[in-house]
Amino acid sequence: MSFSNPMGNKSQNPAVVDINNFASPVAQGLNDPHPLESRVANWKANEEEFNLRMLQRTQGLAAPLRRVMDAKIVEQSTFVPSIVGGPSNLSLDILKNEDARLDWEDVYKTESTIDFHQEMQKRMGL
Amino acid sequence: MAGLSFDNYRRNKSLEASGVLPPKTTSTGTTIVGCKFNGGVILSADTRATAGMVVADKNCLKLHRLAPNIWCAGAGTASDNDKVTELESSQLEIHSQWTGRAPRVVTALTHLKQHLFKYQGHVGAYLIIAGVDVTGSHLFSLHAHGSTDVGPYLALGSGSMAALSVLESKWKEDLTKEEAMELCSEAIMAGVFNDLASGSNVDLCVIEKGKPSRLHRGYKQPNQRLQKQRNYNFDIGTTSYFEAGSEVFYISKQSDLETSAMEVDQVS
Numbered sequence: 001m002s003f004s005n006p007m008g009n010k011s012q013n014p015a016v017v018d019i020n021n022f023a024s025p026v027a028q029g030l031n032d033p034h035p036l037e038s039r040v041a042n043w044k045a046n047e048e049e050f051n052l053r054m055l056q057r058t059q060g061l062a063a064p065l066r067r068v069m070d071a072k073i074v075e076q077s078t079f080v081p082s083i084v085g086g087p088s089n090l091s092l093d094i095l096k097n098e099d100a101r102l103d104w105e106d107v108y109k110t111e112s113t114i115d116f117h118q119e120m121q122k123r124m125g126l
Numbered sequence: 127m128a129g130l131s132f133d134n135y136r137r138n139k140s141l142e143a144s145g146v147l148p149p150k151t152t153s154t155g156t157t158i159v160g161c162k163f164n165g166g167v168i169l170s171a172d173t174r175a176t177a178g179m180v181v182a183d184k185n186c187l188k189l190h191r192l193a194p195n196i197w198c199a200g201a202g203t204a205s206d207n208d209k210v211t212e213l214e215s216s217q218l219e220i221h222s223q224w225t226g227r228a229p230r231v232v233t234a235l236t237h238l239k240q241h242l243f244k245y246q247g248h249v250g251a252y253l254i255i256a257g258v259d260v261t262g263s264h265l266f267s268l269h270a271h272g273s274t275d276v277g278p279y280l281a282l283g284s285g286s287m288a289a290l291s292v293l294e295s296k297w298k299e300d301l302t303k304e305e306a307m308e309l310c311s312e313a314i315m316a317g318v319f320n321d322l323a324s325g326s327n328v329d330l331c332v333i334e335k336g337k338p339s340r341l342h343r344g345y346k347q348p349n350q351r352l353q354k355q356r357n358y359n360f361d362i363g364t365t366s367y368f369e370a371g372s373e374v375f376y377i378s379k380q381s382d383l384e385t386s387a388m389e390v391d392q393v394s
Contacts, residue, residue, distance in 0.1 A: 033132065034132045036246060039246070040129065040244065099224070102220060105128040
């Protein structure tokens with residue numbers, strides 16, 4: 001079985017242009033990416049997939065299922081607009097054990113290019 | 127996308143395709159060593175920053191503080207070393223507040239090696255990590271691809287062979303603090319004088335159990351710049367000049383001569 005999309009983290013393959021992600025420039029996903037790029041983009045998703053699989057082996061299927069469920073609930077019930085610092089989510093960070101972890105993503109942040117109304121419309125499916 | 131940006135890689139690729147020659151790889155060079163002694167660890171480094179054939183900085187600091195009790199010395203790409211150690215220093219602070227304990231050296235080592243492995247050696251940080259914690263004193267080395275090493279004495283960088291020759295021949299067990307400081311500075315000096323890419327001064331950091339770590343900036347300064355043997359300051363009146371009255375060459379006031387003095391080489 002596969003835990004595709006575990007913990008709500010989308011596998012980000014730069015070869016595919018994600019038109020829903022307004023923050024990513026269109027240049028991304030075009031020819032000749034750096035060999036590291038896809039590796040780094042998929043790093044978290046792969047790590048989580050691996051952890052969930054380990055959990056399934058040692059504790060049975062219920063453990064990873066519950067984790068994914070908890071993460072989904074927290075993710076869907078919290079909304080921080082990007083204009084006030086989203087998509088940070090402390091509860092989700094705690095579940096993922098990332099509340100005390102630091103990486104380049106926390107240091108070099110991209111300015112939000114999506115305005116609040118666009119974000120709301122996208123979220124509400126308008 | 128947050129994090130390290132790969133945009134310039136594509137830009138450079140398309141520039142190359144349109145015929146722009148890419149810059150050549152710049153070689154870097156350093157000598158760093160670490161050595162354990164009875165009651166603590168010592169880190170030492172030279173202070174030359176090399177960018178190919180150019181000495182970019184004659185007195186740069188290659189010893190970085192990760193935590194009050196954990197330091198590291200960096201070889202490889204200077205900017206990568208600076209930023210990676212800055213990030214790890216913040217990470218250790220957060221981690222120690224999260225756990226409510228003083229950070230351990232293995233924690234710093236594991237964080238760093240996992241981080242560097244993720245970037246497959248593209249983050250060019252080659253580190254010697256040293257520190258004391260509840261489990262004793264530790265000395266580790268870490269390469270940019272994520273491999274690590276343990277030892278009572280370690281050397282890294284282009285001058286590591288010169289430094290190791292000193293360490294291999296003079297290191298013994300149960301060194302005192304003073305002996306270890308002398309040994310480390312001697313090992314760095316071997317790099318300073320025998321490796322072209324290392325030079326200038328010797329920095330040294332002593333980390334002892336139960337004491338604040340001490341950074342000796344410029345512990346040895348064997349390459350002080352001497353006074354120039356000659357200078358280019360000429361006494362006023364060395365050259366004769368026309369007095370007032372000549373319409374072609376007209377320098378009459380003393381102040382004219384004094385202001386023009388700033389154009390010549392000053393020896394301080």
